[in-house]
Amino acid sequence: MNESAVLAILLSLASAAGYALAAVAQSRLASANGGGGLATLLARPQWWWAVGLNAGGALMHVAALHYGPLTLVQPLGALTLVAALPIGAYYQRRRVTRREWRGAAWTLAGLTGLIAVTGPATPGDALSLREGLAVAAATALLIAVASRAGSGAGRVGLGHATASGVASGVASALTQTVTASLAHELPGGPMAWWQTTLLAVLVAAFAVGGLLLSQAAFRGGLAAPLAVVNLANPAAAAVIGVALLGERFHGGPLGWLTAAAAAAVAARGVIMLTGAEPVPAPRTPEPARTASPCPATPCPAPRTPEPAHVPV
16 A cells, blocks of 8 residues: 555544534534524534534545545545444443444445445546536436435435435545646646636535535434435445546446445445434423422321210
8 A cells, every 4th residue: 555545544534533523513403403594503603613623524535535536535434433423422421322333333344345346546537527517417406306305204314414425425526626627637637717616616515515414414313314424425426436437346247246235234234323323311390399288297197176075
């Protein structure tokens, strides 16, 4: 493993830690007031902490993409789930349940299988302007469908989590193109300034959209929505890499079967995480106390009146 790959891994791990802290902050905010509207979020300092942590994670993610391929950097974001589980449990003053750990293990195993059969693209490969615009349009449509489906689904938050992960994955792919253009590393040469600016605006739109969608997803808890975000993110990046950037699955048909099996394993992990997070029992209000005619304890027994003496 060369130095660039090691640096990409270290930056990816630091990015995952930042994203984990941000996810916990967003989950606590969602549990406190249901997320609220945009104006409510902007008025909460906890929201800005989450934004700052996400921004720090994103900057380290961008740096990691500069040193490593998309299929190496993106799946390492799954470690966000491993870091977020104990942090979230700490703030809830509980231990991570066995079901949560098993669900996280299944999810990571599935992602590891996907990584094992995915090969890197040629260094410097990135989307063209036409490809970037096509990906952005298709992603916007997919996000609208997933968000609408998530609003009516029984499993609260998973539709929004899917949309959030896809938005973040596409933002990463477009970021790779922007950074390659600025570094004059595109195969066809750097883009015009307005083309790079347009892609940068799309990156910002998908990044902010993914953040707001994840906030809506965390109304359904922390573990399962975060797992779905971490699955949808590299899945979207892998689809873009295989379809447009020359990345491929090793092993031919066997590689595709392995990828499908890995996706099924990861899906089982998400199912295990759904409902695994214990919900605090609501506090039963104490019955109202009525005023006692005799505050002393115990009350004296009532005296039985003596029969009246009748003279004979």
